[in-house]
Amino acid sequence: MSTNYDLTLQKKTEILLNEHVYPMLKHYPNAEKFALCQEIKQTFYRILRNCALFKNAAAQHKMPYLRAIDAELQYGKILFNISRDQRYITKKKAYFLQMQMEELGRILGGLMRSVRTY
Template sequence: MPPKQGQLLVYQKYVDLINYSYNLLQKFPKAEKYAMVAHLKDSMFTALKVILQANKVYNNQASRIERLNSLDAEVQLQKVLVRLAHQNRYISNSNYMEWSRRLDEIGRLLGGWIRQTVGKNI
């Protein structure tokens, strides 16, 4: 889905990731509903909140960089949890590849945002 006018591309990609992952999370074993699934959901919504917060920081580049680094850590955590879900066979190879591809794309967008913000700070 193309981003709406005025929306960050990383925000729209992240919303798309949440929609994609929700279908998969519903299929996890019951034993993981309050463990891995809860951690993934919490991390995804934390990351979405940080995207919105970082976008609202206008005059304090250090604060924006801090938020973007926090967001990067959340994305890295999600990559690890998705890899563990695949290793435990909670998701198929194709689901793992797609989920990882989406996280990698978000990571690249985030890296560009960080570089752009650091460049303004010099």
């Protein structure tokens, strides 16, 4: 039951992390390097980890990994809102990141629907 959605979710997460999040985090103040920055990175790592676990899980055990990814996406949005409120990122950058996270959420929703039908 491997679909293109699971690969797409993982690849788009990697691209978002490497091309947008890492460069953005370099501009955070030093006081946040081991707090907010670390939490944002860990959120993305957990998403990628759950993508890998999802791909290798038996069909009847896939849904918990998708729910974990959904929770991490929601948490990531909250962290980006905090970054915006603290003025570590601009409103435009925060909006862009929110849209990217919502795209990942739509892909995830498709995966959840396909897992439920099995």
